[in-house]
Amino acid sequence: MIKRSIATFLKEFKLLKHDRIGVLVLFAMPVLLILIMTLVQNEAYKSLNEAGIPVLFVDRDQDSLSVAIEKGFESSQLCRLTMDDGTLFPTEASVREAVLSGEYLVAVTIPEGATRAIRENIGDIMDAFLEGEEFDPETSMDIVHVPIIVDPIARKSFVMAITFGLREFIGSVKTGVTFKLMGERMQEYLPVQREIQMPTVDFFEFEEKYAIDKEQYQPNAVQHNVPAWAIFAIFFITVPLAASIILERAEGLYIRMRAFPGSYLSKLSGKLVVYIIVAMIQFAMTLMIGKLLLPLMGLPELYIGESGLALFTLALSVSMAAIGYGLLLGTVFNTPPQSSIFGGVSILIMSALGGIWVPVNIMPAVMQDIAAFSPLNWGLSGFYDLFLKEGTFATILPNCIKLLTFFVVCLLVSVFVYQRKRKYQ
Amino acid sequence: MNNSLIISIENLCKHYRNADKNALDGLNLTIVEGEVFGVLGPNGAGKTTLFSILSGILPLTSGKVTIAGLDLKTDLESIKYKLGVVPQEIALYPSLSAEDNLLYIGRMYGMTGEELKEKVDYRIRQFGLTEVKDKPVKTYSGGMKRRVNLLGGILHQPEVLILDEPTEGMDVQSRAVMMEMLRKLNKEEGMTILYTSHYLEQAEIFCDRVAILNHGKQLVVGDPKDLIDRNEDRSSLEELFLELTGTTIVGS
Numbered sequence: 001m002i003k004r005s006i007a008t009f010l011k012e013f014k015l016l017k018h019d020r021i022g023v024l025v026l027f028a029m030p031v032l033l034i035l036i037m038t039l040v041q042n043e044a045y046k047s048l049n050e051a052g053i054p055v056l057f058v059d060r061d062q063d064s065l066s067v068a069i070e071k072g073f074e075s076s077q078l079c080r081l082t083m084d085d086g087t088l089f090p091t092e093a094s095v096r097e098a099v100l101s102g103e104y105l106v107a108v109t110i111p112e113g114a115t116r117a118i119r120e121n122i123g124d125i126m127d128a129f130l131e132g133e134e135f136d137p138e139t140s141m142d143i144v145h146v147p148i149i150v151d152p153i154a155r156k157s158f159v160m161a162i163t164f165g166l167r168e169f170i171g172s173v174k175t176g177v178t179f180k181l182m183g184e185r186m187q188e189y190l191p192v193q194r195e196i197q198m199p200t201v202d203f204f205e206f207e208e209k210y211a212i213d214k215e216q217y218q219p220n221a222v223q224h225n226v227p228a229w230a231i232f233a234i235f236f237i238t239v240p241l242a243a244s245i246i247l248e249r250a251e252g253l254y255i256r257m258r259a260f261p262g263s264y265l266s267k268l269s270g271k272l273v274v275y276i277i278v279a280m281i282q283f284a285m286t287l288m289i290g291k292l293l294l295p296l297m298g299l300p301e302l303y304i305g306e307s308g309l310a311l312f313t314l315a316l317s318v319s320m321a322a323i324g325y326g327l328l329l330g331t332v333f334n335t336p337p338q339s340s341i342f343g344g345v346s347i348l349i350m351s352a353l354g355g356i357w358v359p360v361n362i363m364p365a366v367m368q369d370i371a372a373f374s375p376l377n378w379g380l381s382g383f384y385d386l387f388l389k390e391g392t393f394a395t396i397l398p399n400c401i402k403l404l405t406f407f408v409v410c411l412l413v414s415v416f417v418y419q420r421k422r423k424y425q
Numbered sequence: 426m427n428n429s430l431i432i433s434i435e436n437l438c439k440h441y442r443n444a445d446k447n448a449l450d451g452l453n454l455t456i457v458e459g460e461v462f463g464v465l466g467p468n469g470a471g472k473t474t475l476f477s478i479l480s481g482i483l484p485l486t487s488g489k490v491t492i493a494g495l496d497l498k499t500d501l502e503s504i505k506y507k508l509g510v511v512p513q514e515i516a517l518y519p520s521l522s523a524e525d526n527l528l529y530i531g532r533m534y535g536m537t538g539e540e541l542k543e544k545v546d547y548r549i550r551q552f553g554l555t556e557v558k559d560k561p562v563k564t565y566s567g568g569m570k571r572r573v574n575l576l577g578g579i580l581h582q583p584e585v586l587i588l589d590e591p592t593e594g595m596d597v598q599s600r601a602v603m604m605e606m607l608r609k610l611n612k613e614e615g616m617t618i619l620y621t622s623h624y625l626e627q628a629e630i631f632c633d634r635v636a637i638l639n640h641g642k643q644l645v646v647g648d649p650k651d652l653i654d655r656n657e658d659r660s661s662l663e664e665l666f667l668e669l670t671g672t673t674i675v676g677s
Contacts, residue, residue, distance in 0.1 A: 007532030252514025
């Protein structure tokens with residue numbers, strides 16, 4: 001068994017050595033994938049978090065309310081505000097057109113007299129209270145309509161963030177006006193003329209902290225994309241592996257291989273070992289990209305945790321799971337196009353379910369349940385544990401066990417399918 | 426050639442799934458040690474099926490096959506060490522050199538170290554491939570590829586060599602060289618040879634005995650000369666073949 005494994009290993013190694021373009025593709029494609037995906041997602045991340053949501057603010061009010069909203073949005077860093085006093089965008093149609101052009105995700109128009117309406121409404125409420133009269137809000141208040149025009153592609157969460165912000169800023173203006181008017185009305189009953197001093201700072205302070213109190217643990221495009229696309233690339237090795245197994249079977253080579261003594265697995269074990277090594281080298285390269293290359297491009301440096309053993313074990317488990325899957329595809333299917341199409345699509349599905357494209361926690365509940373069965377998810381959540389949550393060997397052990405079980409199941413099913421095929425020939 | 430039995434085939438049947446008829450239907454053959462035995466027949470006669478069963482590539486449906494005293498069903502792994510298989514297609518890795526291909530094949534038969542290297546060197550010299558041994562097989566001529574293909578089957582010194590159309594697609598000169606090599610392996614190294622060929626004239630000269638198959642059944646078995654001499658009207662194996670199968674060997 002070992003002699004045959006070594007024979008296949010050496011043969012496969014030499015085959016790869018002669019196939020320089022194939023090797024280049026195996027190593028260059030994941031590098032490109034990680035670079036592009038990280039840069040793209042990092043820009044998207046920056047545009048929404050650092051630069052903010054592009055918002056058009058049409059201020060036809062030109063009074064306290066619009067000043068408060070402008071100051072509020074600017075200090076929240078939630079959005080990148082473009083101000084207009086109604087000169088550039090005089091009508092709702094022109095505002096709508098500006099949003100549809102894609103320049104702004106959201107446009108907010110504060111109508112003329114909005115601040116005055118607040119003052120009058122609160123004044124009326126206060127007068128009714130002091131004079132002991134009934135106040136019917138439905139008939140007595142001037143309703144101010146604030147049109148918020150949203151780009152159809154904008155996420156609901158962005159729009160909610162803007163409307164919540166608006167409510168807060170309008171609320172603070174209303175409170176200020178209330179206090180001011182109340183102070184003015186109360187002057188009539190007070191012996192000394194005094195004005196209520198509104199605090200310029202809030203007496204509530206919110207402090208956001210990550211559960212892990214280390215700067216490098218903070219999630220960013222690099223911490224997500226490098227392990228995610230590294231796993232994706234490792235699983236994609238299954239496509240050339242399966243094709244290579246099928247090609248050997250389709251040609252005269254396979255007659256010779258079957259004439260060799262030894263079991264199916266002993267004849268392929270060396271090939272599997274070579275591909276596992278390729279997957280590990282590929283993974284090491286992706287880590288190097290995250291550690292060395294991405295920082296040179298202005299991206300955060302990848303933090304890989306503190307347990308080298310855990311990292312190695314998890315990467316090896318992911319590689320073995322992927323190669324086991326490749327063996328299964330190569331055994332089940334009869335032609336390279338069959339295995340390539342099924343393999344490629346199944347890996348895309350498993351990666352989508354596994355949280356490679358979008359985080360699992362934002363998927364619907366049913367999809368989250370399904371995600372728990374994706375080997376790519378077992379790998380990714382293991383890397384998250386190591387890279388983001390101070391995970392140790394013990395933390396990632398259950399994920400490794402799942403991945404290795406998947407590998408063993410793939411081997412067993414492959415042997416079973418091979419024997420069935422032979423028996424019924 | 427001595428008279429000890431090396432291959433015994435008793436009532437061998439092979440039925441492929443979803444096929445109407447048996448690919449092999451009650452075949453009975455015996456082959457003695459050191460013999461050159463030709464299996465002839467038109468396309469679909471069952472030659473490749475027979476070779477695939479003997480090589481352990483296909484399972485048999487019924488019957489009994491023993492090779493070197495070992496039962497094919499129960500002792501397949503041991504039998505594989507005694508068999509050399511040379512497929513009709515070039516069963517080599519085109520991007521590897523002849524030497525690398527042969528080292529791989531030798532290792533798969535459990536050969537290692539110096540013994541393997543010496544054996545590979547010896548065979549490469551013997552088959553006139555020394556100058557090209559380090560070049561990728563894909564750069565070789567058709568005849569050279571066939572020679573390396575044959576080397577892959579004999580490197581581990583098998584007792585029985587099974588060849589499926591070993592001279593297919595070769596020019597006359599290369600064919601003669603190949604047949605001379607096979608003759609040497611048989612005469613000098615005592616390998617029993619079981620082979621198929623479309624070239625009946627070649628089989629007539631080369632084989633000690635032949636079996637003619639058609640539709641999975643054996644029609645005749647014997648020394649080609651005896652088979653021809655049985656009827657004065659026949660002057661060649663080709664005429665006998667035509668008479669028995671009603672077709673030329675390449676047609677069906």
